[in-house]
Amino acid sequence: MIFKRRSFQSIRELVKDKAGFGINKTFDNDSHLQAAAEWILRAQEATEDKGVSRMYSLLKGWGPSYPETTGYIIPTLIEYGKKTNNDKFSKRALEMADWEIEIQLESGAVMAGTIDANPVAPTIFNTGQNLFGWIDAYKESNDERYLNAAVKAVKWMKEAQDEEGCWAKFHSPFAKFKVNTYNIRSAWGMCKVFNVTQERELLSAVExxxxxxxxxxxxxxxxxxxxxxxxxxxxxxxxxxxxxGILGIGLALNEPSYILAAQKTAEELLKVQQHDGSLPGRFNEKWKPVESWICLTGLAQIAICWWLLYDYTGNDNFKKGAAKANAFLKSTQDLENRNPGIRGGIKGSFPVNGGYGKYQYLNWAAKFFMDSLMLEDKHIENDY
Incomplete structure (x- = not known):
């Protein structure tokens, strides 16, 4: 079904409604996970295809499908379906993977931006994020179509790689800079494909x-x-x-030097974590915060890394930091709002008028939140 868009007459009315500005009542992890998972399903239902809506905007309603993040939402839904023994989520995830094949460019690339972007621009980062979805869809279904799509994509990525190892070609038209360190998360996607195909040229590109x-x-x-x-x-x-990306590759290849590089950054972030468990939205080169708002997506991502580093190192500080981050994230999720675009969603920023995803609930924020909570649940289970 398609949900009707909700609009506000003014920012004053939005503030009066208090949507996304306050701290909410928290519940057990299962309740928060279910609410986020159901929000993602509603975000898929809100589109005209099988992709996931980029966001719910408090000002404009649901947005178009977003190929980049739909790609890496797929593994989250598959894992959640296994956790809850509910194949509804894996079925939806495979629908998303099918849609990603339908819109894959002839070159093997994935487009930048939402599905309505014009012109269509092939982009390294977005292509790399779809590798996660296709590989997990292949493992879930044993359907060769997904593996073939991933192999076609990594071939394009490998051919586009610069001699020094970065990608200056095919950067996102929405990014200000041509060369991006964070493309290492796309290389991690290539590593996922290597783990299945054992194609040595892929490993070389990753390294x-x-x-x-x-x-x-x-x-x-x-x-x-x-x-x-x-x-x-x-x-x-x-x-x-x-x-x-660095940590994912390090763990996949069992390469301590990579893991230590990620650990160095993660330890610095522990030092600047705030008492409530949050992290400011931006940092300068001395790890001094330059914004007061919180980027909830980034906080969830870093909590994921802290959980994984706790597993690897046994350092209890990582576990404590991750648990505090999750507790804060839960407090920003509204489980009782009657608006289906708000209930269970995760905002771009806290408060919702911060500088990242302003007045929006983002599909990738919900994805990373779920990933971090599911990691926490594994640790809770192991404690008993």
Whole structure:
């Protein structure tokens, strides 16, 4: 079904409604996970295809489908379906994977922006994020179509890679800079494909990008060329992408030097975590916050890395930081709102009028929130 758009006559009316400005009552993890998962399903139902709506805007309602994030939402829904023993979620995830095949460009690339973008621009980052969905869809279904789509995509990515290992070609038209450190998360997607195909040229491309990315890391763990629009003050979100990619590859290849590079950044972020569990939305090269609002997506991503590093190192500080981050994230999710675009969703920023995803509930924020809560649940289960 298509939900009717809700609009506000003015910002004053929005503030009066208080949607997204306050702290909410929290519940057990299962309740928060279910609410986020159901929000994602509604975001899919709100579109004219099988992709997931980019966001619910408090000002404009549901947006068009977003190929990039639909791609990496797929593994989250598959995992949640297994956790809850409910195949509804894996079926929806496979619908998303089918849609991603339908819109894959002839070159193998995935387009930038939402599905209505014109002109269509093939983009490295978005292509890399779809690899996660296609590989997990293949593992879930054993359907070769998904693996073939992933192989076609990585071939295009490999051919587009610069000699030094970065990708200056096919950067997002929505990013200010041509070269992006956070593309290491796309290299992690390539690593996922390598783990299935064992194609050595893919591993070489992954390692080339990693070697370049590590030249961008400063002594204190901060990365150059690591933001969509302000490399001097990168978003917590793009910092999260970068350490996710480095750590994901390090764990997949069992390479301690990569894991230590991610750990260096993660430890610095622990030092600047606020008492309530949050992290400011941007940091400068000295890890000084330059914004007071919180990027909820980035906080969830970094919490994921803290959980994984706790598993790897046994350092209890990572576990404590991740648990505090999740508690804060839960408090920003409204489980009781009657508006289906708000209930269970995760805002771009807290408060909702912050500088990232202003007045919007983002599909990828809900995805990373779910991933972090599911990691926490695994630790709770292991404690008993």
């Amino acid at each position: 080339k990008n990693m070697n370049w990315v590590l030249t961008q890391q400063n002594e204190n763990g901060w990365f150059d060329n690591n933001c969509l629009n302000d490399n001097k003050n990168p978003l917590t979100h793009t910092i999260g992408y970068t350490i996710e």
